[in-house]
Amino acid sequence: MRKFFLAVALLSIPLSSAAFAQEPARGGTPDEQKACTRDVQKHCRAVIDQGDFTILACLQQNRTKISAACDAVLKTHGQ
Numbered sequence: 001m002r003k004f005f006l007a008v009a010l011l012s013i014p015l016s017s018a019a020f021a022q023e024p025a026r027g028g029t030p031d032e033q034k035a036c037t038r039d040v041q042k043h044c045r046a047v048i049d050q051g052d053f054t055i056l057a058c059l060q061q062n063r064t065k066i067s068a069a070c071d072a073v074l075k076t077h078g079q
Contacts, residue, residue, distance in 0.1 A: 035069035
């Protein structure tokens with residue numbers, strides 16, 4: 001779970017596709033990461049550098065504003 005949110009946080013930082021391709025596999029499927037990346041960028045940008053649990057708390061605080069897809073990912077992971 002923690003690795004999933006770390007991946008979401010890392011995906012919100014612009015990376016070149018070549019550098020991204022060399023990254024080791026992270027938690028969460030690519031579809032799950034894609035579902036929450038925009039929500040993290042939009043609602044939690046200010047806390048990206050404060051750790052995975054802070055990002056999770058931010059997404060939970062913005063639950064009514066996040067996309068249905070990201071909400072479904074959180075629910076899938078028991079959040």
